[in-house]
Amino acid sequence: MNKIICKKVYDTETATLVHKFTQGYLGDPAGFEETLYQTPEGLYFLYVAGGEASPYPAEDILRLAKAKVNGWLEAHR
Helix, strand or coil: CEEEECCEEEECCCCEEEEEEEECCCCCCCCEEEEEEECCCCCEEEEEEECCCCCCCCCEEEEECHHHHHHHHHHCC
16 A cells, blocks of 8 residues: 655555554454554654454554654554
């Protein structure tokens, strides 16, 4: 998946996967996954997707500021 945000391309195919967090199980309407990626330019983003009752009922890409990466990693280990 790719998305352009503020004239920057965030693409799961060209970025490096840093860490993946899964909540729930396959088919769980409240389950979701958050996958942290780093672009070749050093930017971070989350690929998110989940069930209809989750925080992410549709797949999306969300920017993540470098200052928040360590906090996200600590919360999802």
